[in-house]
Amino acid sequence: MPPWLDSPAERLQVLGASPWFAHLPPQLSQWIAENVRPHELAAGARLFVRGDAPDGMHFVVSGAVRVGSLAQDGRESLLMVARAPQWFGEAGLFDGAPRAHDAWAAHESRLLHLPQAETLAFLGRYPQHWKSFGRLLAHSLRLALGALEGHALLSPARRLAQRLVAMAYGYAAWRGPYQRLISVQQDDLGTMLSMSRQTINQLLKEFEAQGYLRTARGAIEVTDMARFREFAQR
Template sequence: MPEIHAYRTLLLSGHWFSQLPSTLQNALLHAASLRRLDAGQRLFSRGDKPCGLYVVVEGTMRIGAVSEVGKEALLMLIEPPYWFGEISLFDGQPRTHDAYADGPCVLLNVPQAALLELLERQPQHWRDFALLLSQKLRLAFIALEEMSLLPAAPRLARRLVMIAEGYGGVSGERRVIHLAQEQLALMLAISRQTTNQILKDLQAQGIVRLTYAEIEILDLERLRQVGKQAAP
């Protein structure tokens, strides 16, 4: 589909896709279909059957879970060109978390059956998908370590840097982060009040600028320094 191939330049700005052999890039795009979601629309829920690999090409997706009493754990807000869904490709088990659109969103979906058929023909590509999985595992270990060892302020600073750098998955850095303070608080498991105070302190230092549902990073290097203040 020409519409899908029009996203190729965007996808090539991501580290994972750009490092794939061109034959695998072409195979993924050939097998992909477009999914459009409205704000708040769910893509899949925890416990759903595997439905393949996704990449965000427009908008923002929200990855997390909600407890039986309605308490939300927000793990990530992901933007283009972020790939996700590979865990169920490896183990064939149900989805581990909920994924839904934070606003209007467009994704490409490579179905599970197409991926398994491709890997049956060319098993050498399992390593390429393992690299995508290992990147997420690395991020998860970092987040667990920070949750255990760091106070709220450096933890918040590190998370903003990580988001600005596309969780290590994109070329370049984003200076304007479309993220409400409530969402950031959920991601870090700290209170809304604590999040607001830390952000106001960073703004007073000229490191960030706060606007409605946005955080503009004015000095990324100083933000990195804040994140290192309580590092072991």
């Protein structure tokens, strides 16, 4: 085990940054803290690939994990970039189906891994906790459906605003703490939203002129979340 987060108490504190985890029943949150395993990924390292057997859920402690698809010719389809304090990979817990996407480290990253077999055994003993995992899956489904609806109905500006707000809140509900500084490349935003880099750049300039945010190399700082969130929800 890596020499970091090697005690359940330390892991419990770090995991508490996740809105989903923070509202779990004490029995479940304590069990997760005792059973997650620290894992390090070098930049570019694969976490899993399409077709792999599901091995459990992952929590981002630091760094970033890109989730999407990599073609043999190098083309990339990017669904999301998972960052702290985000969970991902929970779908296989329910259906046992192979991984539907690839996941690889955008740069050096630290994760906590909740193994599949141990989790299923725990839920076999305490089936009342399936509901908590169901909430996490339902939230992911709502995000996916919202993205599909936005692609069909929303303007590019609204779609970009909604994605940035979602990233600032760690893809959780739009309330409570959020990250003012979002580490993301404009090319990645374009890939996730099916927009050109030029379109992303122009929209960010418009948002900056409105006072919603400031841009920097490889990062975006939200300077007025209340107004930016209001714009994204119109």
